[in-house]
Amino acid sequence: MIDIVKKSDCSGCYSCVNICPKECINIEVDDEGFGYPVINNEECKKCNLCEKACPVINDPKAEKIETIAYACRNKNEDIRKRSSSGGVFTLLCEEVIKKGGIVFGAAFDENYEVKHIGAETIGECEKLRGSKYVQSKIGNTYKQAKDFLNNGRLVLFSGTQCQIKGLKLFLNKSYDNLITSEIICHGVPSPKIFKLYKENLKNKYNSNIKDIRFRDKALGWNKFSYVTEFENNKIYSKTLHEDIYMKGFLHDLYLRPSCYECKAKNFTSNSDISLADYWGIEKKHSEFDDDKGISLVLVNTEKGKEIFEKISCGMEVIKSDIGYAISNNPCIVRPVKYNKKREKFFKEVEGKNLEHSIMKYTKTTLGKRVKDKIQSSLGKLRER
Ligand SMILES: Cc1cc2nc3c(=O)[nH]c(=O)nc-3n(C[C@H](O)[C@H](O)[C@H](O)COP(=O)(O)OP(=O)(O)OC[C@H]3O[C@@H](n4cnc5c(N)ncnc54)[C@H](O)[C@@H]3O)c2cc1C
Known part of the structure; x- marks a missing residue:
């Protein structure tokens, strides 16, 4: 059974809530505005699945190949303008929706609170576009994604590094029809x-x-x-x-307390692709930098390679240097310092x-x- 001794022990990914067979874990919001799981001890059968699915304690099985870094920009200028970086996420959405799949990501609700939702059309995917600098609530989207996967639907799940790690541990098996895309994140605000x-x-x-x-x-x-x-x-x-x-x-x-000690850095989430801003592009590939947004795309698995090749026709691409990219974006591999x-x-x-x-x-x-x-x-x- 999960036991949160200190707040930094929980990244708020909802993996435990989604996996509990008795549905006896609820999220309660603390004074700082962050949600933490609370177990109903009377209902709990001590199966320990919640502990096994926790991304702060465990690492999912690695499927990683040597990461390859690319600088990319969507050829569609309008989409790039409306995206945070180079608009690569929208290309992933288009590829998955075209194949009848579903995309999970973070969207605003009617009160401008940020929640994960599933999108089944290109129009719905627009809600996911753009960074929202506040922690997104996963809710029961891991369970929803699992149902779609078991029904044979193609699923693209996008989230912060800890959210992808939580999903992988929740699923606890690899699915051919799942693509994961983590966003490199320096932390989620309250x-x-x-x-x-x-x-x-x-x-x-x-x-x-x-x-x-x-x-x-x-x-x-x-x-x-x-x-x-x-x-x-x-x-x-x-x-x-x-x-x-x-x-x-x-x-x-x-930021959430766990962000300062993030345990999902350095590709431990096992995400197929990692998306980030290509900070430092002006020094590495100055000819490519037009100040309209360049994505850093890190391809981490065979499946990541496959989908990256498929979306390549929709973007301009330069193969880059992973060491340089990390030196300009250290959040890829390590957490920020506690303030x-x-x-x-x-x-x-x-x-x-x-x-x-x-x-x-x-x-x-x-x-x-x-x-x-x-x-x-x-x-x-x-x-x-
Ligand atoms: C809280 C946060 C911190 C970030 N920190 C960094 C950083 O330090 N360095 C860096 O290079 N990049 C960081 N990013 C990522 C960057 O801002 C872009 O999201 C990423 O480069 C993808 O851009 P894009 O142009 O391909 O697509 P976009 O369309 O801009 O990407 C949107 C994607 O971000 C997801 N998303 C948006 N808000 C959230 C959220 N609150 N929680 C989970 N997923 C979300 C959407 O689901 C979608 O998948 C951060 C993003 C967030 C949300």
């Missing part, structure tokens, strides 16, 4: 903080929300903006460095103004700014 942030914006604009885009590329991919559109047609738009929610997220101020101000932030945010608390705990000291400047100058000297 749904509670996102809710507070949305409420603040709604009050300021005196209107309900009709659209949210975390990665609007109107000013470019490197300097992307967070955008909220309101029903009264007003628009809030700020760049990643100006927007308060993005600022706290990029300072790793309100020591996190605890104080969560204590304070209860009674205080959100904006004030995020500003207070993301302020960089003069000493830190000088250190960063020296490190960056040294880096530039080394590159010469």
